[in-house]
Amino acid sequence: MLGDLEVSRGYQQNAAYWERVVRQRLDKFQTEVTDVALLDLIGDCTGASVLDAGCGEGYFARDLIARGAAHVAGVDTCAELIIAAREHPESGGHRADYHHADVADMPLGDASVDVVVANRLPHGIADPAKRFEEFQRVLRPAGRLIVLSMHPCFYAARGDREGIGFASTIDDYFGVRTVQQRFDVAGLTSPAASFQQFYSLEEHIGMITAAGFAITSLREPRPSAEQRRSDTFWATNFTRPLFMLLECTTMSAE
Numbered sequence: 417m418l419g420d421l422e423v424s425r426g427y428q429q430n431a432a433y434w435e436r437v438v439r440q441r442l443d444k445f446q447t448e449v450t451d452v453a454l455l456d457l458i459g460d461c462t463g464a465s466v467l468d469a470g471c472g473e474g475y476f477a478r479d480l481i482a483r484g485a486a487h488v489a490g491v492d493t494c495a496e497l498i499i500a501a502r503e504h505p506e507s508g509g510h511r512a513d514y515h516h517a518d519v520a521d522m523p524l525g526d527a528s529v530d531v532v533v534a535n536r537l538p539h540g541i542a543d544p545a546k547r548f549e550e551f552q553r554v555l556r557p558a559g560r561l562i563v564l565s566m567h568p569c570f571y572a573a574r575g576d577r578e579g580i581g582f583a584s585t586i587d588d589y590f591g592v593r594t595v596q597q598r599f600d601v602a603g604l605t606s607p608a609a610s611f612q613q614f615y616s617l618e619e620h621i622g623m624i625t626a627a628g629f630a631i632t633s634l635r636e637p638r639p640s641a642e643q644r645r646s647d648t649f650w651a652t653n654f655t656r657p658l659f660m661l662l663e664c665t666t667m668s669a670e
């Protein structure tokens with residue numbers, strides 16, 4: 417049975433690969449689709465205190481600082497990636513802190529951030545709802561949680577998408593769906609497999625609302641018509657919805 421330890425180990429073994437892919441901007445899904453959608457939904461972050469949950473090597477934290485965020489706390493279970501984030505020449509100085517910790521148990525104060533961003537953070541396994549309670553704890557009243565995840569209804573292993581295997585299919589939709597595969601970005605294959613566990617849309621949303629959030633926006637990031645026209649990559653690589661982006665707001669008692 418897949419556990420949180422296997423998920424973390426996968427990222428540890430892939431840390432150098434991941435750092436290269438992100439820093440060389442090799443992943444078009446990230447640079448041309450999901451980052452654009454995330455930044456649009458986050459909007460003006462001038463002066464905001466932000467948590468980057470599952471920050472990896474810190475590129476998004478650095479971007480938010482460059483866009484005027486007052487402070488970004490990055491949290492990640494992969495020690496190698498946290499070191500890479502801290503050692504980056506534009507790590508953010510006193511405006512950033514990178515913590516080696518689990519998002520379900522963070523060394524951050526209550527009501528200390530305005531926005532939590534979970535950018536492709538894989539779901540938790542042993543206690544998947546716990547992180548949303550933790551996000552609720554660290555957010556100030558009327559704070560926002562922005563979650564970019566693989567699409568709970570349509571995302572499947574590459575093999576399934578290409579019709580060459582069945583690691584996990586929609587037939588398992590209400591069961592435990594695990595996608596296990598090596599990353600394959602711009603012709604570079606990751607040294608180790610990554611594991612992801614999927615929950616149905618009902619379960620996914622239910623964990624968030626049970627923690628006291630209201631869903632205030634749901635988007636499905638995808639290449640625009642213009643991107644499809646100008647780059648044939650998308651016709652073969654974006655044939656179904658792959659991502660879901662949620663904006664969730666803390667329900668303040670006031």
Ligand SMILES: C[S@@+](CC[C@H](N)C(=O)[O-])C[C@H]1O[C@@H](n2cnc3c(N)ncnc32)[C@H](O)[C@@H]1O
Nearest residue numbers: 427470471472492493494517518519535536537
């Ligand atoms: C797909 S990567 C995304 C990294 C970064 N947000 C980005 O978009 O480049 C997922 C990250 O989540 C981290 N992660 C996985 N489970 C975690 C957990 N329970 N707590 C904190 N970080 C976690 C992994 O170590 C990895 O760095």
